[in-house]
Amino acid sequence: MEHVTKFRTIGPTTYLCPIPAVMLGCADPEGGAPNLITVAWTGVVCSKPPMLSVSIRKSRLSHDMIARTGEFTLNLTSRALCRAMDFSGVKSGREVDKFAHLGLTPQPAPGLRAAPAVAEAPAFLSCRVRSVQELGSHDLFLADIVEVSVQDRFFLADGSIDEAAMELVGYAHGKYFVLGEALGFFGYSVASPEALERRGF
């Protein structure tokens, strides 16, 4: 008898995993405290020009701040930042100054006027909003990636970046997981034995 994989349906739900869970930094157009929120509804949407999307509920303080300033940062989450990232996703900037409460350091973001980055993040992306679309519960912001900054200490001697050392966090159906073993690189399934060895696989 042939083996048949059995599936169970769970209804239409946002079960894409793993996905990013990153901290978005934005500036107050009135000159007040900057804000941090966590976004998991984000993804790359274009290579040339480099663009990404973030989706945010209209009711969020950051929605207004991003719509009015037209810019934000996305700060990658390391294992050490996981708890702060979670906190940024459950508390509103209306209640608490999250940078101050979490002991995080606002850092100027190259290419942006005012939106702060998180100095403790292993890397961050400077983003400028291109368009906003209403989808339902969330509005979709499409943004240009105008610069990327990576902490000095993650560069290897040959100039490449050691993402494994960042201990990055991914999100899967309500849970956070740190990245584990590296399985390969883009193209490894058709790479020569020499290329595999050179890349350490």
Added chain:
Amino acid sequence: MEHVTKFRTIGPTTYLCPIPAVMLGCADPEGGAPNLITVAWTGVVCSKPPMLSVSIRKSRLSHDMIARTGEFTLNLTSRALCRAMDFSGVKSGREVDKFAHLGLTPQPAPGLRAAPAVAEAPAFLSCRVRSVQELGSHDLFLADIVEVSVQDRFFLADGSIDEAAMELVGYAHGKYFVLGEALGFFGYSVASPEALERRGF
């Protein structure tokens, strides 16, 4: 002297990580072999209705298949499927029948007419295209998630799903990593000790 984090800029690039690397299944509107491609330019864009985006180059065979049929599946990548997923991203369906070559089994996807899922995937999403937008190198497809199917064997006795057991793969700047240690759950930074213990953290 205050500690100052040093960053190095690497230019505007798609350095969001980790991101998904999933296999997209689509049907040939002419009744030929279905196709598989790998997409990393994908993300959730809305909760209600549940929607996601995928971005695909116009030159890709699958672009035409998805645009004409209006549907596709996204199949999550487990450790065991990582090599097949990489292969699907580097070879074109014009050269090779990827399901056959990779020994993967097309599986009907609930809610769709013809786009096949991958029976070996731990879970898959059935998606129907709502709109297409030109961005540059890639076109952005926004799609409704119409159903989600999860392999029976990943359900725990209480009806929850054991994502850790799926050994899901994330993508970070050209490299594939399997998810490792679970660090917490959404809201764990403000959860009661009882909730933390109940959830096993």
